[in-house]
Amino acid sequence: MSHVIEIEKAKVEQFSARIMEDYGNTLRGAMLYIGDQLGLFKALADGEWVTLEELAQKTGYNPRYLREWLGSMATGNYVSYDPPSKRYRLPPEFVPVLADEDSPYFAGGIIQLSVPFVSMAPRVIEAFRNGGGCPEEAFPLETWEGMERMTMPWYKHYLVQHWIPSLDGVKAKLETGGSVLDFGCGSGLAAITIAQAFPEARVFGCDFHGPSIERARANAEAAGVGDRVRFEVSDSDALVGQKFDFVTTFVVIHDATDPQQMMADLRQSTADDGTYLMVELNLSEELHENMNLFGRVMYPQSTLYCMTCSLSHGGAGIGAFMGENRARRMAEAAGFKRFRKVPSDKPALPALFELRP
Template sequence: MTNTTIDETELNELLGRFVNDLGATGAAGNIVIGDRLGLYRALAEAGPLTAVELAEYTGTVERYVREWLRGQAAGKLVSYRPETDQYWMTPAQALAFADPNGLVLPGAFQMALACFDDRDAIIDRFHSGRGFAWGEHGDDVAVGCERFFRPGYVANLVSSWLPAVDGLIERLDRGITVADVGCGLGSSTRILAETYPASTVIGYDNDSGSIELARKLTAEAGLGDTVEFAVAAAADFTASGLGLVATFDCLHDMGDPVGAARHIRSTLADDGVWLIVEPYAGDVVADNLTPVGRLYYSLSIFLCVPHAISEGASDALGNQAGEQPIARVIEEAGFGRFRRVTETPFNIVYEARP
């Protein structure tokens, strides 16, 4: 290395990215703090506020709040008025960080920080090759994941994903039986049940803790009589004659995706359809060297790959598998039709038919 010529421009660009990355890492904990203490909500409700006023409004200590506010303003997560030393939130900032029915971006940081709490276990897996299941993480992983993914499901599931499948909306309106496989805490399950009351919706997940939380959230939403949940894996849930099976962001987590796909095919009615929603990804690594790809690869090493290995995967798909590996799974499972029906910047949606 002592004889290596360093490209100063490249080094400076790398250091610039380092500062941004370290700043974002430092901000993550403060975002979760602001979310848990209601600081964002308070600013959105009552701002502009000084640090003293925000501390009084939230029952917190001014000196901590003052430092927190300055860091948030530096990251442009809240806005600052230097002439009055007040802080406030624009409508976009409030939608992203303060509105429980908005983008709920703090949920992503809640999930990420909880993942990082298990870094020693993941480091061990690099040596041992063993898996680490979703249920082995703390509750903040599942809760943060549900909070992060729910706005995307609210925005897209009914308005674009389901209508992209020919004839599906009409059948849901008339009434079919739907299995939401790998449902986690049940956000997608509740959306389906609430939107299509004539249909029967069952949520399955192999993590009993997630199912317990799904039932609790469903009861709190007043939907306890309209949705059923059960602990079961994608390869052995008990159902038949299904009009729709949906897997949202979870096929790549499965230890035996082909086996799961074969079972799903066996549960479908002759005119049934499998709706497959997966993270956005290209088919080759070079396609995924993007900000979205970086996010997904980083989370995959803590969540998706270890979980699939915990279920017996010898070569886990990972959340950046891309369309061709998914197509191969569907083909090996014996489906007669597979196609991409729509996409967003974060997801690709496929349909498979027997």
């Protein structure tokens, strides 16, 4: 006996409209990318009303393209539009998010990452069919610039001001010449920030990704700490035998090919009276606990980057959704005796796990 499912036409139409909306949001992501890359949001950051012609004169860009871009931004409620005067304005409340790179709310990094991540979809399809994944070297180089800009607000506004003081005894050690290892340092912003804040500390950063280490060295020179921060291309097994007072990873473990072995290596690199700060995304292993904005963002990103990079090397493929319970289990298996999730009143920020031998 066949089972007949009754379908409500109104719900079909409602869902059809939602697909159209999502399609528009996806394409609008490309428009945001264009606005960020061309400095259009910064050109509008003064909050003044401008005509198309005035914006074209100010930026030097093609007016026809600007008109269509402004239409995308106005219909998407990113800029305001005044029909009688045909003028446009970026609301002042949007400036910290779209135009001010020193703001804790700056989103230029995630805007920049949307295009390289979406561009990997055809290769990820092949991994669905055949296994494996997309290795880091398959991604456009600007991926790493986007990641640098995405995490930049953490280091500018939270690392020294809030995160390090929340850890037991770490600030005092850094003030008196303690040693620091930032593993998976990327372009080096965390290590550089620590070196700037703690002139006595000895800071070392490493990453397996050669182009990122080149960026890190250039960033350190530009920040005036090139002589106090050392960066090297290496993996965690190359650290065996070295001990550090303070070890950090910033959203690194869940991407790893062998995260458990990496944590074991980092345990060996943590001094007996030292601290390992594992910063991970504030997400859960359980799907039902991720039914929120952050989950809607991170499941796609995990599919297009985090998980597929690990699986491309035959790895564990944890993906972005490590969660506190799994982090605790992995810490214990790696030989850490103490594990604490640092309390936070900002759920949008990453989770801080304080691990000690």
